Amino acid sequence: xxxxxxxxxxxxxxxSRKLACRRYFNLLYVLPALALFGVFSLFPIVKTVQYSFxxxxxxxxxFHYVGLANYRSALxxxxxxxxxxxxxxxxxxxxxxxxxxxxxxxxxxxxNIRGNQIYRVVFYIPPILSGIVVGYVWKWxxxxxxxxxxxxxxIGLGGYTHAWIGSTDxxxxxxxxxxxxxxxxxxxxxxxxxLQGIPKEWYEAAEIDGANRLQKLRYITVxxxxxxxxxxxxxxxxxxxxxxxQVYAMTMGGPGYTTExxxxxIYREAFTNSDFGMSSAFSIVFGVMLFILSLIQLKLSRNxx
Amino acid sequence: MGKAGxxxxxxxxxxxxxxxxxVSIFPLVWMLSTSLKEKNEIYTNxxxxxxxxxxxxxxxxxxxxxxxxxxxxxxxxxxxxxxxxVVLVSTLAAYGISRLDMAGKKAIYLGMMATLMIPIPGxxxxxxxxxxxxxxxxxxxxxxxxxxATALPVSIFILKSFxxxxxxxxEEAAIIDGAASFRIYWSLLLPIxxxxxxxxxxxxxxxxxxxxxxxxxxxxxxxLMPIQMGLSxxxxxxxTQYELLMAATSLMVLPVILVYIAMQKQFIAGITxxxxxx
Numbered sequence: 001x002x003x004x005x006x007x008x009x010x011x012x013x014x015x016s017r018k019l020a021c022r023r024y025f026n027l028l029y030v031l032p033a034l035a036l037f038g039v040f041s042l043f044p045i046v047k048t049v050q051y052s053f054x055x056x057x058x059x060x061x062x063f064h065y066v067g068l069a070n071y072r073s074a075l076x077x078x079x080x081x082x083x084x085x086x087x088x089x090x091x092x093x094x095x096x097x098x099x100x101x102x103x104x105x106x107x108x109x110x111x112n113i114r115g116n117q118i119y120r121v122v123f124y125i126p127p128i129l130s131g132i133v134v135g136y137v138w139k140w141x142x143x144x145x146x147x148x149x150x151x152x153x154x155i156g157l158g159g160y161t162h163a164w165i166g167s168t169d170x171x172x173x174x175x176x177x178x179x180x181x182x183x184x185x186x187x188x189x190x191x192x193x194x195l196q197g198i199p200k201e202w203y204e205a206a207e208i209d210g211a212n213r214l215q216k217l218r219y220i221t222v223x224x225x226x227x228x229x230x231x232x233x234x235x236x237x238x239x240x241x242x243x244x245x246q247v248y249a250m251t252m253g254g255p256g257y258t259t260e261x262x263x264x265x266i267y268r269e270a271f272t273n274s275d276f277g278m279s280s281a282f283s284i285v286f287g288v289m290l291f292i293l294s295l296i297q298l299k300l301s302r303n304x305x
Numbered sequence: 306m307g308k309a310g311x312x313x314x315x316x317x318x319x320x321x322x323x324x325x326x327x328v329s330i331f332p333l334v335w336m337l338s339t340s341l342k343e344k345n346e347i348y349t350n351x352x353x354x355x356x357x358x359x360x361x362x363x364x365x366x367x368x369x370x371x372x373x374x375x376x377x378x379x380x381x382x383x384x385x386x387x388x389x390x391v392v393l394v395s396t397l398a399a400y401g402i403s404r405l406d407m408a409g410k411k412a413i414y415l416g417m418m419a420t421l422m423i424p425i426p427g428x429x430x431x432x433x434x435x436x437x438x439x440x441x442x443x444x445x446x447x448x449x450x451x452x453x454a455t456a457l458p459v460s461i462f463i464l465k466s467f468x469x470x471x472x473x474x475x476e477e478a479a480i481i482d483g484a485a486s487f488r489i490y491w492s493l494l495l496p497i498x499x500x501x502x503x504x505x506x507x508x509x510x511x512x513x514x515x516x517x518x519x520x521x522x523x524x525x526x527x528x529l530m531p532i533q534m535g536l537s538x539x540x541x542x543x544x545t546q547y548e549l550l551m552a553a554t555s556l557m558v559l560p561v562i563l564v565y566i567a568m569q570k571q572f573i574a575g576i577t578x579x580x581x582x583x
Contacts, residue, residue: 023408026486029401030413032394033457040454041420044431051434058434105325108318115322121569122326125333128565128572130515132533133554136540137332140339140547147335150351181328186576193577245517245533266427271522276434283427294422 051280058276070281080282083253083260084241084289090176090261091240098180099236102187109188110195120192127185135249138178139165142250165251168258175259179246183239187232194228195221230301234294241290262286333558340364340552347548363552367539373553375528376535383449383531384513390453391460391509392502398457399464400490404476414465417458428455433522448523452513460505467501468494504575507568514561532557 052070056063074080105123109116126134141148142164149161164174202220211219244263247253253260253268262282270279339347340363341355350356367373402410432451433442441447475497479489495502517533524530532553539550565572 019406023406026401026405026407027409029405029490030398030407030410033398033417033461034413036394036450036454037417037457040432040435040451041457044428044435045420047434048427048431051431058437101325105322108322111318113315113318113322119322119326120573121566122329124569124573124576125562125565126329127576128511128561129558130517130533132515132517132536133558134332136536136550136554137336139545140551141332141335143547145348147351154351181332184325185329189573189577248517248521249536263427266430267518267522270430270433276430279427279430283430286427291422 056276057274087241106191124185126182131245135246367553376532380531395460403468508575
């Protein structure tokens with residue numbers, strides 16, 4: 001140590017104590033965020049876990065602990081699994097059709113076509129609408145006396161007119177179509193951002209080496225898009241499984257339970273059946289499932305790299 | 306590829322894009338068209354053009370008798386308050402975490418980001434429980450506070466990433482001048498962060514405007530309801546008044562689309578940065 005600095009030592013010490021004080025004083029900056037976050041995000045999670053082990057009904061403040069009973073009935077509830085299965089159908093259809101259309105459109109818009117700015121803006125209009133509005137507009141399109149059936153009659157396919165969301169054989173797919181209509185734009189914009197992030201020089205270098213269109217796609221585009229693709233898939237799965245607003249507006253889970261989805265069941269369990277215990281158990285089961293799904297998806301994409 | 310082939314590909318691409326543009330827009334055009342038709346016209350006139358294109362009667366009825374003036378005012382209020390709250394709270398937090406020496410800041414930040422990774426689909430149930438425990442069910446504040454809280458992680462993430470990019474030299478001169486950290490935040494960093502704040506304003510205005518689930522569980526009084534819930538006024542168990550419903554949805558959607566078209570750059574930047582949060 002430099003002897004000259006010795007006389008200064010007490011001052012340094014006082015200064016460091018002041019700095020240590022600062023470290024805690026500065027916590028004031030995150031205090032409002034922490035308070036809100038704690039009360040309205042963290043505490044509800046704790047409450048959900050707690051309620052899932054009780055027979056709470058949301059009205060009576062007294063409740064009893066029932067152990068794993070709620071989980072046991074949740075896991076054996078066939079209507080619940082039908083709801084999860086419906087969410088799975090939405091997810092699968094979206095992964096296949098919605099994301100393929102989105103990828104195709106993003107490649108097309110990225111191809112430096114005239115008017116691509118306008119297309120980009122137009123394709124993103126459905127995603128900025130609320131699920132409720134989309135649900136009502138499509139409910140009107142699907143109405144037995146609505147435009148879809150009139151259109152079919154008009155082109156001579158009158159035999160195919162149908163109560164699209166009113167009958168058990170088509171309701172689930174009709175809702176899926178409307179939710180995919182809204183979702184294409186979201187995947188599209190993320191794919192497009194991914195495509196635009198690929199340096200132009202890579203393609204130019206490949207062209208100099210004599211690569212053709214397919215080779216450029218295989219060796220540059222596809223590998224570069226891999227992380228975007230994973231993210232889009234995770235968002236698609238979470239979005240499809242978590243759907244609520246559109247189903248609420250269009251079918252309320254009906255006819256019967258053909259379009260029931262997990263979030264709607266969780267809602268109904270609490271507010272129609274006044275069973276907050278069951279509702280919380282469903283939330284936890286479903287949350288764990290979604291979490292595991294996104295972990296698997298992340299893991300799979302890591303392995304490919 | 307030959308010139309003819311090139312032209313053919315271009316043509317196919319144009320056709321594809323045009324087709325999807327029509328698909329994207331058609332339901333909205335149909336919504337507008339229905340909103341301008343008479344009650345007895347909507348099931349008989351299947352053309353896009355209403356008999357009287359200047360028939361705004363449905364709008365007037367939705368606005369007055371349907372109560373949409375109230376719901377719209379509620380939603381404007383909720384959006385303004387929630388977005389102001391989010392901006393204040395999240396800029397303070399992001400500034401502290403990014404630019405200041407703070408005890409346990411890494412744990413705090415990671416803890417908040419963790420909730421982004423763990424989706425909780427039934428969150429609205431537990432929020433309802435907490436809000437009613439606090440005696441805030443059926444109040445405006447009980448609706449707005451949870452919305453501010455849920456918006457914080459993404460907003461703090463966007464702002465922190467922005468602040469992290471800034472050079473330390475920006476504050477150094479001010480620190481030498483003896484400016485307190487709050488002054489540096491207020492008069493130096495907030496103005497610089499304007500683009501990131503714009504992103505947060507857009508992202509959150511849209512999500513408050515479109516919010517439905519939380520309102521559904523928290524509000525039983527119609528006079529507090531936001532617009533998304535107000536729509537249910539026109540939906541009966543057996544019949545739906547589509548001409549009024551479509552007028553109301555048009556009223557809610559048109560301002561959003563206009564703002565979106567005017568500010569599409571910030572909009573899309575906001576959406577992509579909001580999605581790429583991991």
